[in-house]
Amino acid sequence: MFDALTDRLTGVFDRLTGRGALSEADVEAGLREIRVALLEADVALPVAKDFIAKVKAEAVGEAVIRSVKPGQQIVKIVHDALVDMLGGDGEPEGLNIYAEPPNVIMLAGLQGSGKTTTAGKLALRLKKEKKRVLLASLDVYRPAAMDQLATLGKSIEVDVLPIVAGQMPADIAKRALNAARLAGHDVLVLDTAGRTTLDDEMMREAAAIAKIATPGELILVADSLTGQDAVETARRFNEALPLTGLILTRADGDGRGGAALSMRAVTGLPIKFIGVSERPDGLEVFDARRIAGRILGQGDIVALVEKAAEQVDRDEAEKLAKKFAKGKLDFTDVEKQLQQVLAIGGLKGVMGMLPGVGKIKNQISEAQLDDSQIRRQIGVIRSMTMEERRKPDIISSSRRKRIAAGAGVEVSEVNRLLKMHRQMADMAKAMGKGNMPQAFGGGRMPSPEMLKKMGAGANMPGMQGGGLPGLPQGGLPGLPGSKK
Numbered sequence: 001m002f003d004a005l006t007d008r009l010t011g012v013f014d015r016l017t018g019r020g021a022l023s024e025a026d027v028e029a030g031l032r033e034i035r036v037a038l039l040e041a042d043v044a045l046p047v048a049k050d051f052i053a054k055v056k057a058e059a060v061g062e063a064v065i066r067s068v069k070p071g072q073q074i075v076k077i078v079h080d081a082l083v084d085m086l087g088g089d090g091e092p093e094g095l096n097i098y099a100e101p102p103n104v105i106m107l108a109g110l111q112g113s114g115k116t117t118t119a120g121k122l123a124l125r126l127k128k129e130k131k132r133v134l135l136a137s138l139d140v141y142r143p144a145a146m147d148q149l150a151t152l153g154k155s156i157e158v159d160v161l162p163i164v165a166g167q168m169p170a171d172i173a174k175r176a177l178n179a180a181r182l183a184g185h186d187v188l189v190l191d192t193a194g195r196t197t198l199d200d201e202m203m204r205e206a207a208a209i210a211k212i213a214t215p216g217e218l219i220l221v222a223d224s225l226t227g228q229d230a231v232e233t234a235r236r237f238n239e240a241l242p243l244t245g246l247i248l249t250r251a252d253g254d255g256r257g258g259a260a261l262s263m264r265a266v267t268g269l270p271i272k273f274i275g276v277s278e279r280p281d282g283l284e285v286f287d288a289r290r291i292a293g294r295i296l297g298q299g300d301i302v303a304l305v306e307k308a309a310e311q312v313d314r315d316e317a318e319k320l321a322k323k324f325a326k327g328k329l330d331f332t333d334v335e336k337q338l339q340q341v342l343a344i345g346g347l348k349g350v351m352g353m354l355p356g357v358g359k360i361k362n363q364i365s366e367a368q369l370d371d372s373q374i375r376r377q378i379g380v381i382r383s384m385t386m387e388e389r390r391k392p393d394i395i396s397s398s399r400r401k402r403i404a405a406g407a408g409v410e411v412s413e414v415n416r417l418l419k420m421h422r423q424m425a426d427m428a429k430a431m432g433k434g435n436m437p438q439a440f441g442g443g444r445m446p447s448p449e450m451l452k453k454m455g456a457g458a459n460m461p462g463m464q465g466g467g468l469p470g471l472p473q474g475g476l477p478g479l480p481g482s483k484k
């Protein structure tokens, strides 16, 4: 489905990565081409615009990794932005079907979008997961609709609610719930009727059914071949119904893929699955990372840049570790680390990441986890001159007064920060000699990957490599553990 887009982007990337250096104009031109490629793939205009703006901001802000070409770095940025646009880096969410049974999955959508087929696909998938599934059709409008589901159920050997002539959708839904309860089904899949166009009556009916059936999943089934119309459909359904997710059918068709690409951004709903054939097993979990990889076809470059970025982090960390071991951690380093504490959600964020912190957490009062102290400390460091930051020993009492005034704090606060720094330096020296103070004991640091997932900045010196005498457990000024 994304072939044309892939071809276009490959061309752009070839040009970008082919060169050693990139001028601003090169980058601009590349971004313009990417934008056109997205629009030609039928991505919604505002989505394409946002995408480009984001890539641009990232490209400007990104630290240069010397070991890779700038173009390669841009490929990685585009890749990450695409993953984001498609739903993010995490594991696909899966279905919400683990509450008290019967868990209801209700499918809605326009006529012919693939609801009935998808109902069968979901049923088969769940059956393979050892779930007991009941299928029920609420389509009382199209004459053969119920028979279609009955036949489908038979072919995949899944129970189907018996047809009772003349019953209305809401009543069928109630009957289906009862039947599922009585027979001990884990999941009830409700297939609903489609209409050719969006109309209020259809929405009212679907909303009424949803009220009765209280589905854990209310999924819109949309035909990806209809492009921007599918996106508009999704937007409208999402306004009228409490949708929980989307399934895009006919991803095996030769559509331009724009619907799939814009859906998430426009509706904010996760794409849970894509339909990739007419057969009952033609359903794939929608994995943003995998799809992005498929679209860009630049897996090698992405991996290369990721590795290089890790190396940069590691080099930084090692540099810091060496400084630390020599007791040479100066205030520029301290500031960097304080900033990082804030970046990962303040002291609470840090505490939350530390292994085995649960026990002591209760002993720490809210006041001690107050980040305003960190902010004040950063303020203090910033009102030091560069020389003072690098050589804290020169900070005389008159300098302390000046620094305190500059930061708008009491001199005692400056004194405290200096004392913390000294303690840190002493501890660092001791560690350099191999005497691991108890304060650093044992616990492993969170991995860089984990920190990144938790929203920390890309460069996390002091937190790399598992054993660095870095931030969290170290005697950082302001950290509760360091207050002796």
Ligand SMILES: Nc1nc2c(ncn2[C@@H]2O[C@H](COP(=O)(O)OP(=O)(O)OP(=O)(O)O)[C@@H](O)[C@H]2O)c(=O)[nH]1
Residues within 6 Å of the ligand: 109, 110, 111, 112, 113, 114, 115, 116, 117, 118, 139, 142, 145, 192, 193, 194, 195, 248, 249, 250, 251, 252, 253, 274, 275, 276, 277, 278, 282
């Ligand atoms: N290639 C392909 N065909 C699909 C896919 N999903 C559904 N179809 C086909 O689309 C047609 C319509 O599918 P249905 O499941 O009957 O659609 P529906 O939404 O239930 O239609 P109504 O009940 O009439 O509203 C059928 O021929 C399906 O085989 C898919 O992912 N890929």
Ligand SMILES: [Mg+2]
Residues within 6 Å of the ligand: 115, 116, 117, 139, 145, 191, 192, 194
């Ligand atoms: Mg149907």
